Amino acid sequence: MLDNYLLEELVTFAQTGTLAKTAATLNVTQPTVTRGMQKLESDLGVQLFDRQPNRLSLTATGKLAATEARALLTANQAAVDRIQNFDRNQRVLQVGATLPGPLIALQSLATQLPANVQLAETADVIDPTQALLANDDALIFTNHPLAAPAITSERLGTERLAVNLNQFMYQANQATITFAELADLSFVVLNDIGPWRAIIQDNIPGAKFFYQEERDALTEITKFSDFPYFSTNVSQFDPVLTTQLATDDKRVCLPITDNAAQMPIYACYLTAEKARVAPILKQAQAVWPD
Amino acid sequence: MLDNYLLEELVTFAQTGTLAKTAATLNVTQPTVTRGMQKLESDLGVQLFDRQPNRLSLTATGKLAATEARALLTANQAAVDRIQNFDRNQRVLQVGATLPGPLIALQSLATQLPANVQLAETADVIDPTQALLANDDALIFTNHPLAAPAITSERLGTERLAVNLNQFMYQANQATITFAELADLSFVVLNDIGPWRAIIQDNIPGAKFFYQEERDALTEITKFSDFPYFSTNVSQFDPVLTTQLATDDKRVCLPITDNAAQMPIYACYLTAEKARVAPILKQAQAVWPD
DNA sequence: AACAATTACGGAATCCGTAAAAATT
């Protein structure tokens, strides 16, 4: 068995090239690292270094050992994360998403949700499969099912994009609209909108987008300007938009009819956690506007 | 970072169920294990055990931690093995096989091989891909190419099965033979013949096979009996068979013409080790009877 | 002179075993 602190020293040496820098980056003294690498060699019964009086360099075996060590350390850290996240998720049930719509819908009934449910602030999940397997989230909303065998992906419904145009714009004079009809316009858009971002960028020719990190900043800009903004059949639950804007917003909401503007929504969770996420899923299905 | 000795204690507790038995199997005292599990809980910041005055049981988190711990320990051990095997293979170049033919062919020119080449005694490689990736062998002969991306599988030639029949048997009166014509006969066969074993068992109806572990025992039996035995175009290099038998063996060698009796031979090695195995491959190709 | 590695020595932290206690079956 190889001790972790020795593996760290080896990995750092592979990066830095000298024992002195290794010691410096690990906040220990050189003799510590010297002894450590000697012990690692003796534990393995293998020569890891070519020794010249003033220079240490890794042998071929040493290089292999360094990459193996790196893998072991990351595996160890990943295990710690999984265990700690699992323990946390025993108490608070973390809900994430790759797109904001479903989170907004759930937030609208926050009072009716179990007290241990913790909704993510923004749609910032990069790799949903990894996030579930690492017990980072117990439930993640995505726009595509996940392939991993331990994961169940349940179709929740469809999110449909709409655009809110000033009522005096000529395009506003209709019940629905297409991406093509929005060409060359400028929009204010939230930053964390997941896959929607690529969709609007790829489908509206010549458009410009002003991305806003904060939702409050976005509502401010929309309130005091004529920039069109996007919404969906799900974001209608957004309390910020509905309360602060709806009262005096002179825009009209036009659903976008393109296929690309219709997005399937899936609820993904570890199959082993089905029982724990079931009540939340039931709530989500109940409020889904389909 | 989780210390290995704590992980071992957790894994053994998951197996045995009590700290006392855990201590016994690990050859330490109970207080050691008690403190160890307390430290592991404190390191993780997580409760791993349900504590009743006289009974300790794993929580859900604890069970997860135990399986994670087991994985980390096996990964650690596997890394050690890979490193040590790699180091050994820097000096001696280990050659294995899933079938004996190619090893026999190479053995016939043992004197001309580099001194650091170590040929396996018997064809006992179970999982050639694993053996290569673990640096257990540097070169393995198989009857099928290996799929792993880091591995190169080079077609070496074809091994062709033959049977040696007493010259007075009526089937011996021909140049070649088929499996069907060997029906209901009894054969003496070596134990470690890899895939050949399934082939003769599946293709010769009603045949009986007397498997011998030792090659010497097999030659003894064949010498003092009339049992037919198998050979191939490659096993002709076998010094035991050729010297001890050929002089007074009254059998005739009949190649078997069935497709199933023709076996492709591949030389498999880590692509990164190509340069080191190249000279051996060259020798093998030179003597191959194709 | 500056830098890198190693060794020697003493202190500090950690880990372990013995002994004893508390509680259960």
Added chain:
DNA sequence: AATTTTTACGGATTCCGTAATTGTT
């Protein structure tokens, strides 16, 4: 009575830092 877990205490091991040595650039 026998088991199991836990705490307390002392010893032993291990690990680390300071100081000093060697050799190279």
